[in-house]
Each structure stands twice: as structure tokens, then as C-alpha cells.
Amino acid sequence: MSPELERLQRWMQEVVVHPGTVEEAVASPAAKGEIPADRLGEIVLPSETMTSSERIGVYHGMYLMRMEEALETDYPVIRYHLGDVAFSHLVEAYVQRYPSRSYTLNRLGDHLPQFFLDEPEWPQAAFLHDLARLELAMTQVFDEQESPVLSAEELEAVPPDAWENARLEPTAAFRLLGFRYSVIPHLVAFHEDRPSPTPRRRAAWAALYRRDYSVLRLDLSRAEHDLLKALAGGTPLGEALAVAAQSQKSSRQRAQIFKWFRTWIAEGLFTSIDA
Amino acid sequence: MSENRWSFPDLGLGVGLRTPHYAHILSEKPDIGFFEVLTENYLDTGGRPLYLLDQIAELYPMVMHGVSMSIGSTDPIDFDYLAKVKALAARTGALWISDHICWTGVLGRNTHDLLPLPYTEESLKHSVERIKVVQDYLDRPLVLENPSTYLEFSASDMPEWEWVARMAEEADCGLLFDVNNVYVSAYNHGFDPVEYIDAIPGDRVCQYHLAGHTNKGTHIIDTHNDHVLDPVWELFGHTIRHVGLRATLLEWDADIPPFEIVHQEVLKADDWRRQEVANVA
Numbered sequence: 001m002s003p004e005l006e007r008l009q010r011w012m013q014e015v016v017v018h019p020g021t022v023e024e025a026v027a028s029p030a031a032k033g034e035i036p037a038d039r040l041g042e043i044v045l046p047s048e049t050m051t052s053s054e055r056i057g058v059y060h061g062m063y064l065m066r067m068e069e070a071l072e073t074d075y076p077v078i079r080y081h082l083g084d085v086a087f088s089h090l091v092e093a094y095v096q097r098y099p100s101r102s103y104t105l106n107r108l109g110d111h112l113p114q115f116f117l118d119e120p121e122w123p124q125a126a127f128l129h130d131l132a133r134l135e136l137a138m139t140q141v142f143d144e145q146e147s148p149v150l151s152a153e154e155l156e157a158v159p160p161d162a163w164e165n166a167r168l169e170p171t172a173a174f175r176l177l178g179f180r181y182s183v184i185p186h187l188v189a190f191h192e193d194r195p196s197p198t199p200r201r202r203a204a205w206a207a208l209y210r211r212d213y214s215v216l217r218l219d220l221s222r223a224e225h226d227l228l229k230a231l232a233g234g235t236p237l238g239e240a241l242a243v244a245a246q247s248q249k250s251s252r253q254r255a256q257i258f259k260w261f262r263t264w265i266a267e268g269l270f271t272s273i274d275a
Numbered sequence: 276m277s278e279n280r281w282s283f284p285d286l287g288l289g290v291g292l293r294t295p296h297y298a299h300i301l302s303e304k305p306d307i308g309f310f311e312v313l314t315e316n317y318l319d320t321g322g323r324p325l326y327l328l329d330q331i332a333e334l335y336p337m338v339m340h341g342v343s344m345s346i347g348s349t350d351p352i353d354f355d356y357l358a359k360v361k362a363l364a365a366r367t368g369a370l371w372i373s374d375h376i377c378w379t380g381v382l383g384r385n386t387h388d389l390l391p392l393p394y395t396e397e398s399l400k401h402s403v404e405r406i407k408v409v410q411d412y413l414d415r416p417l418v419l420e421n422p423s424t425y426l427e428f429s430a431s432d433m434p435e436w437e438w439v440a441r442m443a444e445e446a447d448c449g450l451l452f453d454v455n456n457v458y459v460s461a462y463n464h465g466f467d468p469v470e471y472i473d474a475i476p477g478d479r480v481c482q483y484h485l486a487g488h489t490n491k492g493t494h495i496i497d498t499h500n501d502h503v504l505d506p507v508w509e510l511f512g513h514t515i516r517h518v519g520l521r522a523t524l525l526e527w528d529a530d531i532p533p534f535e536i537v538h539q540e541v542l543k544a545d546d547w548r549r550q551e552v553a554n555v556a
Contacts, residue, residue, distance in 0.1 A: 005398050006349040008428070009381045009390075016386055045427045048465060049493040055426035058494065059388060066387055100385040103343035103356045104315045145321030173322070213323035 008043070011035045015056055017099065019064070019092050022057035064088075067095045070105040075112060075135045077187050078128060081196040086123075093119070106143070109136065127199035130179040131186060134206070137175040141208045141215050144173035149268035162275040164238035168231050171271045173210035176229055179203065184219060209269050218267065223247050224260050228269075277519055281416055281449065283371055283481045286336050286522035288541045293527070296534040297327045304334060305538055311524050312367065314341035314374075318359040332367040338482065338522070339364055340451075343385065344374035344409065346419065347392045347402050350381050357412050364413075371481055373418035373451045376402070376439065393428035394438040399445070406446035418449035418481045423456035423488075423497035427464050435460065436474040443479040450475065452518065453484035454511045455503065459495045468510055477518035485511060485544065486526040500529035502540055508547065515551045523548070 011034035018025030027037040035043060044052040068091045072079050079087040097118065098111040113136060116122060116129035149171065158166060182202040189196050205225035207218045220228065223244060230240040241257060248254045264270070287308030292300075299305070310331060317325055331337075341360065345353075364372055377389040392398045410417050421439050433441075443450050452475060461468035487501030503511075503525070515521075525541035 004430070005393070005395075005401060006381070008393060008430070009349055009378060012390060013381055013384065013386060016388065016390070017384070042429055045429050047427075047463065047494070052426075054493070058425040058496070059390065062388060063386060070387075100380075100387060101383050102385060103353060104319055105387055106315075106319060142322050143320040146326070210322065213326055 007034050011043075012056070012059075016059045016063050017095075018060065019096055022053055022060045025060055026053065026056070064092060064095070066105075067091055067100075067108065070108050071112070074106075074109040074139050075132065077135055077190045077196075078112075078131055080190045081131070081186055090122075106139075109139070112136065124199055127181045127183070127201075130181045131183045133177060134179070134183050134187065137177055137208050138215050141173045141175055141210050144171075144210065146213075147171040147173065147271040150265065150270040150272055152265065154273065155265060158273060158275040164236065166237045166273050166275040167234050168237065168270045169234075169272045169274070170232040170269055171209065173215075174232065174269055175208045176205075176225065176232060177208065178205050178225060184217075207264075207269065209267060211268055216267070218263075227257065227260065228264065231264075231270075277478050279449065279481050279521065280478045281481065283449070284336075284522070285520045286338075286370070288544055289338075289522060289524045290534075290537050290541055291340070291524065291526045291528065292328075292331065293531055294324070295531050296537070297331070299534040300331055300334075301327070303534075305534065307335065307538060307541075309336040309338060309370075309522060309524075311338045311340045311526075312369075314339045314360055314363065314372070315343055317363055318356075328367065337367045337369045338524075339367070339369040339372045340420075341372070341374040342387070342389065343379055344417075345377070345379040345385075346374060346405055346409065346417075347376065347398060348378035348381055349401070350383065352405060352408060354412065357409065361413055364415075371418050371449065372413060372415065373420060373449075373482065375420045375422055376442070377422050389422055391422060391424040391426060391428070392438075394431040394433050394435055396432065399438055399441060402442055403446040406442070406448050410446070410448060416447070416449045418451045419443075420451040420453050420484065421456050421460075423453070423459040423463075423495075425463055425494060425496070434466065434471075434474075436471040440474055440476050443476055448479070449481040450479045451482045451484060452480045452514065452521075453486070454514055455484065455486040455488055455507050456497060458504075458507050458510055459488050459497045462490075462495045469513060472510065472514050472517055475518065480518045480521055483511070483514065483521050483523045484526055485523065485541070486528075498529055499526045503543070508543070511544065512547045512550070515547060516554070520548055520551060 011031055014031040015025040018028050025031060026040050041052045044056050046052050068088060071091050094115050100108045113129050113132040116125045119125055182200050182204045184204060185197050205220040205222060207220060207228060209216055227240060227244040244257050245254050289307060289309035289311055292310040292312045317328055375389045380386045406417055457468045457471050485503045486499045487503055489496045489498040523544045527537045
């Protein structure tokens with residue numbers, strides 16, 4: 001190992017990732033723990049046009065810009081809702097708590113829903129937690145492995161007496177979500193370039209899935225969500241449908257269940273059936 | 276002037292594969308020598324990016340260019356990452372795998388920047404050992420790019436070009452010679468870029484990079500957001516006279532214009548390459 005190189009790298013990283021000015025970064029306890037602030041000029045040479053501080057400041061200045069660019073890619077709706085200044089403030093706080101530990105920036109935003117749970121006093125934290133869950137799930141569905149889709153022919157091949165205990169398996173690119181806040185209108189407003197609505201506490205449910213490599217969404221009722229959750233969780237078909245039927249009061253409502261089921265099969269939410 | 280020692284082919288002119296150009300490439304199938312893919316963009320996805328990459332890899336030669344190998348870091352080598360890099364190379368048939376002479380983080384963190392090394396005997400020995408381990412694992416030579424840097428460490432006891440040449444020889448690795456980076460670092464640190472180029476062992480150079488940059492007055496940032504500037508083209512001419520013809524790639528990563536503009540920009544390199552061939556003849 002290289003002790004001097006190790007120390008130099010620890011020091012430079014502490015300076016680069018510090019959220020304050022470069023002068024504050026160099027004077028921070030973490031950086032000073034490696035190299036005293038008054039030795040900056042001995043470590044980094046000045047150039048003809050820049051001081052030592054300005055030169056390391058180039059790296060320091062680019063760090064948060066890069067983090068913000070990456071998070072904006074994964075959370076465009078949150079950025080749209082918050083605006084530039086509030087989003088920058090969020091990024092600064094977030095990367096202090098959850099810095100990148102991956103070889104890819106694609107994982108940087110994985111903890112954003114958790115961040116809003118960690119920081120319940122953050123403005124609109126509960127709403128932003130739900131919106132972050134939606135956007136994170138969209139990214140996950142986009143990147144999941146491709147799965148074969150259960151075909152109508154495969155379903156028809158299931159013997160009638162095997163339906164009761166048959167279990168469905170969802171595709172890898174499937175996510176089921178329940179929200180305390182109505183976040184879908186914010187996604188729609190972003191795509192239609194309309195002002196982001198005021199957050200409203202109202203339960204909502206949705207399924208995300210992928211078809212032809214595009215991320216799609218089905219907005220669901222509570223009953224649809226519960227049935228889909230049971231099926232995706234491996235509950236036998238007969239049991240899941242019986243529970244769903246009990247929750248529907250009229251025969252017309254109960255007939256809806258089969259319509260939902262046909263839609264989910266047609267949309268390609270499942271990859272196989274174990275009958 | 277010579278070939279590189281591994282006989283990696285001169286693939287002609289290529290551009291970096293970028294998302295806004297996928298549709299154009301697949302529909303128009305432009306006449307271009309090769310594409311360079313940003314390795315990390317394809318390591319953790321089974322979705323559209325990989326689906327399209329597979330199609331493009333069927334049509335064109337591919338090389339891979341990464342930003343997270345962190346070859347100069349004092350953190351342990353990430354073999355999970357290397358396993359994914361190796362698998363992607365097998366999938367795309369990448370002719371070579373490149374990354375940068377830099378470190379990106381320590382203590383398990385990644386700043387996602389290409390941070391500079393001090394050019395010391397200590398950092399040289401450390402990097403050479405790691406390059407050998409990586410090459411053994413990947414079972415192929417690693418190709419490393421000279422960085423653009425914005426500071427110099429007082430601890431450096433040799434010029435960058437000497438460190439880079441010794442690294443390549445002692446680790447027995449390849450070089451991706453970025454002409455724009457030499458220009459940027461020469462401007463920022465006040466050295467002669469021609470002296471740098473003349474010190475590079477040509478038989479280890481497998482590929483060239485060209486790119487645009489942003490002059491801030493006091494320093495230049497390697498922004499990859501514009502056309503290649505004339506002084507960089509001049510240095511490119513000097514480089515191919517010293518090293519020879521190699522696969523030449525234009526990087527355009529910010530404010531990305533339509534594919535035709537990027538393509539036209541890299542085609543300018545053909546004038547310099549033809550001139551060199553004529554001189555040799």
C-alpha cells in the first residue's frame with residue numbers, strides 16, 4: 001500500500017465533496033485530519049493564473065454539479081415540482097447523507113425515498129417520499145432484465161382443474177405501488193409542461209411495467225391493487241380471486257374482476273403460470 | 276512510426292455512442308469505422324439501452340471506454356465491477372477495453388470525477404501493480420487514457436509524460452492517447468504539448484481521442500461540448516506523424532448535436548490522416 005498516496009487521496013476527496021466553499025472545505029475537520037489547511041500551498045502548486053485554492057476548487061465546484069445532473073436524470077418530476085433552487089438544496093443535503101458508493105451514477109438516487117423518511121421535517125417530505133418512490137420505480141422498470149411474456153396460448157393450455165391452485169409470476173420489469181399522496185397528476189403535469197399541482201393527500205395505486213422497452217403505467221383502484229398484489233406475491237389464483245370477489249358488493253362489480261385479469265394478461269404483466 | 280504491439284486494428288474514424296443518436300444510427304446505418312461505448316451505461320441494465328447496443332454491435336466494430344476503474348485509487352480493486360466489464364466486452368465483441376489514468380474515490384465512495392494522481396515513484400509502482408492485476412483478470416491488455424487535469428501536486432517528481440510512458444512500459448499496457456487532454460493540461464500547467472507527444476511510446480498507442488473544450492481564461496475545462504479547436508487538430512497531425520495511424524474517435528458528451536454534425540466533425544480527421552499517408556508514400 002502507499003501511505004502518502006492514501007493520505008493525499010483521502011484529503012482531496014474530503015475537499016472535493018465538501019458542501020461549503022472550497023476554503024471551508026480545506027479548513028473542514030475531515031480535510032484537516034489528513035492535511036492541515038495552511039499546507040495547501042505545499043500540496044497543490046499554484047499556476048501562473050490560479051492559486052492553489054482555485055485549482056482544487058475546479059474539482060470541488062464540479063462535484064455537486066455532477067451529482068445534480070445525475071439526480072435530475074432520475075428524478076425529473078421532483079426537480080420540475082421543486083424548481084432549480086430547492087432541487088439544488090435537496091441534492092446538496094442528499095449526497096452528504098447518501099454519497100455514491102457505486103461504479104455507476106445510475107444508483108446514486110436509490111436512497112431518495114428513504115432520505116425523505118430520514119428527514120420528516122423537510123418541506124413536503126411525505127409527498128416527496130411518494131413521488132420519489134414513483135420515479136425510482138420507473139427507473140427500475142426501465143433497467144430490469146427483459147422477461148418473456150405469458151401468452152394467451154399458454155393460459156389456454158392450463159387444464160380447468162388446475163386453475164384453482166395455479167400461481168402467476170410477474171415479469172421482472174413490474175412494480176406495484178400504493179401512495180398516500182396523489183402523485184400521478186404531478187407526473188402528468190411534468191409531461192404536459194403544465195404547472196405542478198399543489199400536493200394533495202389522497203390514496204392512489206398504480207402498476208408500472210414495460211412493453212417493447214417502454215415504461216407504462218396502469219392506474220388502479222384499491223381493489224385492483226390488492227388483487228394484483230396477491231397474484232404477484234404468489235397467492236393461488238382461486239384464493240386470490242375469491243378474496244377479491246368478497247370485496248366486491250354487486251355481481252356487476254364482481255364481473256369487473258375478470259375484466260381486470262384479462263387486461264393484466266393482455267398488457268403482459270406476467271411471465272409464467274405454474275399450474 | 277509503427278503499429279501498436281498488439282496489432283489492434285486501425286478502425287478508422289469513430290464517434291462515442293450516445294443515446295440521442297441511437298435511432299439515427301439504426302435507421303440510417305451511417306458509414307463510420309466504429310463506435311465507442313461508455314462502459315458503465317450498460318453494466319446494470321437489461322432494458323432498452325442494452326437492446327439497442329446489441330443491434331448496433333451487430334453492425335459496427337465496438338470498443339469500450341469506462342470511467343470507474345479507478346486504477347490509481349488506494350481502495351481495493353472492485354472485482355464485481357470488473358466481472359461486469361468482462362461480460363459486457365464478451366457480449367459486444369469489444370476489440371479493447373479502455374479507462375483513464377486517474378482515481379475516482381476512496382473509502383468506498385465514488386466522486387465520479389477523474390481525479391489526478393501525483394506523478395511519483397510511489398503512485399507509479401502502485402498503479403502498475405494494479406494494472407497488472409486488472410489485465411490478468413480481464414485476460415487482455417488494458418488501454419489507459421492520459422487525463423486532462425486542473426492542478427499539479429508539488430509531490431510530483433517527474434513530468435506527466437514520463438510517468439505515462441513508464442506506466443505503459445512497466446505494466447505492459449496500452450495507451451488511449453487523448454490529444455485534446457494534452458492540449459488542456461499543457462495550457463493549465465504551462466508545459467509544451469509537443470514534448471509530451473514526443474515522449475509517448477508509439478507502439479503502445481491503440482486509439483486516439485479528440486474533443487472540444489472550454490477556455491475559461493485562467494484555465495481550460497475538458498467539456499466535450501463543441502467542435503475540436505484548430506490547435507488540437509495541429510497537435511493531432513503531430514501525433515500521427517510521431518505515432519502513426521490509429522483508430523480515431525471524437526467525443527461529444529454535452530450539448531450533443533444531431534449525429535450528422537458529430538460525424539462531420541470526426542471526418543475532418545481524415546484530412547490529417549490522408550496527409551500522413553501521403554507523407555509516408
